[in-house]
Structures are given as C-alpha cells and as structure tokens.
Amino acid sequence: MARLARQKSQRIEFVWDRLLLLLTPTPAGLLERGRFEGFDLRLTVVETSPFSLASALAQGNKPKVRIEGDVQLAAEINWLIDHVRWDAEEDLARLVGDAAAHTLAEAARKAFEGLRGFVASRSEGSGADGKAFSGQLANTFGSAT
DSSP states (O other), rough: OOHHHHTHHHTTTEEEETEEEEEEEESSOOEEEEEOOOEOOOEOOOOOOOOHHHHHHHOOOOOEEEEEEHHHHHHHHHHHHHHHOOOOHHHHHHHOOOOHHHHHHHHHHHHHHHHHHHHHHHHHOOOOOHEEEHHHHHHHHHHOO
C-alpha cells in the first residue's frame, strides 16, 4: 500500500446524498476514519437514486463522481478501487469462524450474481428509472406491505 502511504495525513471526504465519510490515509497505507475540518479531496457520488446506484454497481460499473481538490490523490484512490479487493470472507472468519464465514460469503456471492442478472435482464433496452426498478424488485422479492 505504498501508493497510499505517500498520501498520509491527507483529508478525504466521501459524500453521497446525506452520507458523509471522512477518511485519511495512514503511514501504513491504509484508510482510517477521521475527524477533521476541510478536505484535500472531496469525492461526491452524483447519482442520488439508490436504485440507479445499485443497478450501476450490480452491473460492475463505477458510479459517476464529482472530484474536488487534489487530483493526484484522486488518481491514487481510483487506482486502489481498480486494483485492491477486500477479502470480506477472511475478515468475517475472524468473527464467526471459517465454516460459517465461507457459507455466508457463498450465499452473498450467489445473491449478488442473482441481483446482477436480474438488473441486466431488466435494464436491457427498457430504460428503467428508479421507480420502475423499485417496482421490479418488489415484484420479484415480495412487497413489505
């Protein structure tokens, strides 16, 4: 994580809708939550619809992001997004054990692939907006009402 270690102590704001996440790179090249005023880099997810955002992510696309501040730091973050993968199963195993973590991770992978397939089949040529996508999800998975 030497790429990010070079950026230690930089202040990164990640903004989506009303969610604000403050991060700072550590000397070890990791990201940790921070508390600070101002920013060196602000990344704002432009898409406001959670359904459109979920659809884009399920199709493997990056959401559109407005970048303010340090362009070099933004390039480093983009490289990390493209090249570093979180091993959630490994971290989960520390909490619940290997067998349970493997079972949960496998179920999550299957659910994600199902969602990805559903989104792909529904969005091909349909021009579905957030309300249509929401209705399709409700029809597929059942309504909460």
